[in-house]
Each structure stands twice: as structure tokens, then as C-alpha cells.
Amino acid sequence: MSKIALVFLMVFIVGVIATFTYSGASSFILYQFVYFLNPDFRWWAAEIPGISYSFIASILMLISLGIGYRKYSTLAPWKELPAFKWIIVLLLYHYLVYFWALNPAVHYQFTFQFTKLVIIVLVAYKLVNSPRILDISIWAYLLGATYIGYLATSVGRGAGARVEGIGMADAPDANDTAAALVPAAVFLMYYAWMGNKKVKLLCVFCGALIANGLVLINSRGSFVGVVVSAGLFLLYMMFSRYQKEGQRAMAVFIIIIGISGGLYVADDQFWDRMRTMENVEDEGESGSQRINYWMAALDISKDYPLGAGIYGFNFLSDIYLAPEYHGGEGGKSVHSLWFQGLSEVGWPGTGLFVIALFSLFRLSRKAKKWVLESDDNASYFKLLALECALLGYLAAGSFINRFRAEILYWMILLLAIGINVYFLQRRKAKVAVSKAQDDVMPNSLTPNYTKEPSR
Structure with missing residues (x-):
């Protein structure tokens, strides 16, 4: 097996593992990697399994989004x-x-x-x-x-x-x-x-x-x-x-x-x-x-x-x-x-x-x-x-x-x-911090009108 084919397979496997153990974003990085290397049309394509690597990376992206959809939707609606x-x-x-x-x-x-x-x-x-x-x-x-x-x-x-x-x-x-x-x-x-x-x-x-x-x-x-x-x-x-x-x-x-x-x-x-x-x-x-x-x-x-x-x-x-x-x-x-x-x-x-x-x-x-x-x-x-x-x-x-x-x-x-x-x-x-401060400040700064004023 050529060095390029071996490196491709190693990086692809690492990308799949990183998707589930590190970050779902690893699946998109993997997709980019597959896009440029374009394994189906390189001279070393015969030395690797004939599967759709781009499709696998795309499915990993969808799975990652599905698993953490609530978190991802909060960060990037x-x-x-x-x-x-x-x-x-x-x-x-x-x-x-x-x-x-x-x-x-x-x-x-x-x-x-x-x-x-x-x-x-x-x-x-x-x-x-x-x-x-x-x-x-x-x-x-x-x-x-x-x-x-x-x-x-x-x-x-x-x-x-x-x-x-x-x-x-x-x-x-x-x-x-x-x-x-x-x-x-x-x-x-x-x-x-x-x-x-x-x-x-x-x-x-x-x-x-x-x-x-x-x-x-x-x-x-x-x-x-x-x-x-x-x-x-x-x-x-x-x-x-x-x-x-x-x-x-x-x-x-x-x-x-x-x-x-x-x-x-x-x-x-x-x-x-x-x-x-x-x-x-x-x-x-x-x-x-x-x-x-x-x-x-x-x-x-x-x-x-x-x-x-x-x-x-x-x-x-x-x-x-x-x-x-x-x-x-x-x-x-x-x-x-x-x-x-x-x-x-x-x-x-x-x-x-x-x-x-x-x-x-x-x-x-x-x-x-x-x-x-x-x-x-x-x-x-x-x-x-x-x-x-x-x-x-x-x-x-x-x-x-x-x-x-x-x-x-x-x-x-x-x-x-x-x-x-x-x-x-x-x-x-920043808006959330400002709102939290606004919620706290009135408790300490607003006068307490429930007390009877001293004479």
C-alpha cells in the first residue's frame, strides 16, 4: 500500500473516532479532507476499500447534529x-x-x-x-x-x-x-x-x-x-x-x-x-x-x-x-x-x-x-x-x-x-449578562418602602 493511501485511511479513521469522542465538528473537517483528496479519482484509489467516503462523512455530520441538536441550536440557530x-x-x-x-x-x-x-x-x-x-x-x-x-x-x-x-x-x-x-x-x-x-x-x-x-x-x-x-x-x-x-x-x-x-x-x-x-x-x-x-x-x-x-x-x-x-x-x-x-x-x-x-x-x-x-x-x-x-x-x-x-x-x-x-x-x-445584572441590582438599590419611616 502506498504512503498516501495509508495516510488517508489513518486520517479517515481518526476523523470518525474524533467525531464521537471529541467534537461533532470533526465530521465536517473529515468531509473537507475527503473532498480535497478525492480518493475515488486518485491513482491510489485501488489500494483502499471502494466505499463512498464523502457519503460516510456526510452521514456522520447528520448523526452528530442529531445527537447534540439542542446544544448546537443554542450556539448556532x-x-x-x-x-x-x-x-x-x-x-x-x-x-x-x-x-x-x-x-x-x-x-x-x-x-x-x-x-x-x-x-x-x-x-x-x-x-x-x-x-x-x-x-x-x-x-x-x-x-x-x-x-x-x-x-x-x-x-x-x-x-x-x-x-x-x-x-x-x-x-x-x-x-x-x-x-x-x-x-x-x-x-x-x-x-x-x-x-x-x-x-x-x-x-x-x-x-x-x-x-x-x-x-x-x-x-x-x-x-x-x-x-x-x-x-x-x-x-x-x-x-x-x-x-x-x-x-x-x-x-x-x-x-x-x-x-x-x-x-x-x-x-x-x-x-x-x-x-x-x-x-x-x-x-x-x-x-x-x-x-x-x-x-x-x-x-x-x-x-x-x-x-x-x-x-x-x-x-x-x-x-x-x-x-x-x-x-x-x-x-x-x-x-x-x-x-x-x-x-x-x-x-x-x-x-x-x-x-x-x-x-x-x-x-x-x-x-x-x-x-x-x-x-x-x-x-x-x-x-x-x-x-x-x-x-x-x-x-x-x-x-x-x-x-x-x-x-x-x-x-x-x-x-x-x-x-x-x-x-x-x-x-x-453580553445581553444575558446585562439582564442578569439588571435583575440583581434593584434588590440592593431600590428603597424598601414597606418599612415605616422613622420619626
Whole structure:
């Protein structure tokens, strides 16, 4: 048995045991671990039992929630996060679109997968209910992303000057795989800033492999996503009025290290591909032709305002695109999560998704304001990092079909958990303490009018 297969089995067994002996949140960490290692599609899959490891981890999550439902509901009630309500409505709308979808069988298949994803997110929100477990979950994601970077480094580029075939179950394409690595940049910056020396060294190690993986995969959208998320976080570090000692110096140091490391790992093939983003004249080599796809999606939305069903754009692409863009057995993809949603679930579905994001960021803004009033700058920047991670993935997803991507909803989940553990839980505890004090104080301060006044 190979070392990787042996490590996988050992970690999986430890995760199962930890779920029942340590914390139910261990089942979600195990789920993350299985997602990135994707054992069913690795070369060492033949050396391990042929069972559905992801399904087992999901069942463990449900069992954990069932066993401690009362405790988890107290710590993390769903109703306090309006975004979850809108995501559930979006899921229900997917089932409604089934009745007029162009390909009902395909639509139902992917809607069922989306249902499982939404359930995982809702359950994980309750299980991951403390800052420490949130950190563990983020690190589980980072280590998974590091493994993908390691695979890209080991495999190297293929004939198409890109790394293919190292992705996850829902992200087999190179662009999809690269997008999953985008949020790692801002998380690594945060922990490199806030962590001790060992954590800083670990961040450097993980960052090197992830950065090299992104360069080898050669995804333009992911490059944009990293620039958006990391750039925004660094701007806040440098120019925010909420500063700690050495904060600006650390931001400058991160910029220098990041640029130096990026220039070191980036090769000519990477820069040649990045330059195609501005090459508007040669649409065959650039990403500019995607604008034509997006305009076609708008045309589809006029004829199918309620959505054409999942893969609706692919089925209609030869009708709405010019002949020079035709080709491909399954039709053309729209290459944008926003226009993907518009063509598949129409204006209502896309609107529900936007409302969910808006409500989440609105509550996150309240959370950041509250922690600042408590002089907790560390929590403020933690929430900011979670926001930037989500924004970075949305930026990368603007150029690929990722409307129902696993990592997209993980980033929504992690931000929701951050809001809960740093704002909702603490505010609730503060209110409870204030109420308890109000109940006690009148007994000692209120005059006793039952006694007859002295003469």
C-alpha cells in the first residue's frame, strides 16, 4: 500500500473516532479532507476499500447534529442568518424550474447535488460553533489546497501548457480547480500576520505550493480572484484607521514576499496566458470572446426569464451564438457564474443568490462594527479576511461556471460562522449578562418602602 493511501485511511479513521469522542465538528473537517483528496479519482484509489467516503462523512455530520441538536441550536440557530433563508428559497426554486427545464433529467441530477450541498452547509454551520473550530476548519481547507498545489507541482503541465486531472469531484476542470485555491491567499496572509513563528513558517510552506499550483494550472480568472482578494485585504491592512503595532510594516513585507515569490514561480507560459486577457483582437486566444457568451446569456434571459434549466445555455448556445462560436459536443459554456445562474434559473434565481450575498455582507458589516466597538481588532480583520476570501472566489467565478460550486458555498459558510462566533454569540452573551445584572441590582438599590419611616 502506498504512503498516501495509508495516510488517508489513518486520517479517515481518526476523523470518525474524533467525531464521537471529541467534537461533532470533526465530521465536517473529515468531509473537507475527503473532498480535497478525492480518493475515488486518485491513482491510489485501488489500494483502499471502494466505499463512498464523502457519503460516510456526510452521514456522520447528520448523526452528530442529531445527537447534540439542542446544544448546537443554542450556539448556532439558523434563523439568525437571513442568508440561509434565501439559499433555501433558491434551492426550492431549482425544483420549480424542473417543470420547464429544457433537459429535466440533467436539471434534476444537478439540483439533487445542490440539495446535498445546501444540507452540508446548514449542518456544518451548527457544528462549527466556536472560534477555535473555525480556525481548524479554515486550516483544513488550506491543507487541502496545499495538497492540490503539491499535485500540480508533481504532475506538471501537459500538452496544453496546463495541469489537468488533479481536481475535486465537482471541480475536475483546470479552471475550476484553480478557483478553489483562490481564497487560500488571503487566509495565509491573515495567519502569517497574526500567527506565531511556527504558523508563519507553515504559511510560507503552504503558500509556496499553492502559488506554484496556480501558476502551473494557468487560470486567468483565478489570477484575477487572487488579485482582488489579496489586494483588498492588504489595502485595509495599510490604510485602515484600525491599526496595531507594526501592521503597515507587515503589509509591506507581505507585498514584497508575495511579489518576489510570484515572480520566482511564474514562467513565460504563465505570463503569455495572462497577457491574453487584454488581447481583444484575437478572440481565439483571449478571454474577450466570453463577452459574446455573456451577451448571448442576456438574450436567452429575454426568451427564458424564469430560466432554461441547468445546462440551459449549453443546450441553446448554437442558437444564440454566432456560427464562428459553434462547436463542441455538449455546446458552449457561458463562462461566468452570474450568467450561468441567469440562463439556468433566470432572473428570480439569480436575484435570490444576490440577495443572499447582500444579506450576508450586510450582517458581516454589523459584526465588524460591533467587534470594533469592543476593541477587538483581531476579530475585525478575521471577518475581513473571510469577506475577502468570498469576494475573491466570486471574482474568479465571474469567468467560469461555478454557480453551485462546493467551495463557493464553503466560503459563504465560513463567513456565516465567523459572524456567529465573533458577533451573534458574543452579543447574546453580553445581553444575558446585562439582564442578569439588571435583575440583581434593584434588590440592593431600590428603597424598601414597606418599612415605616422613622420619626
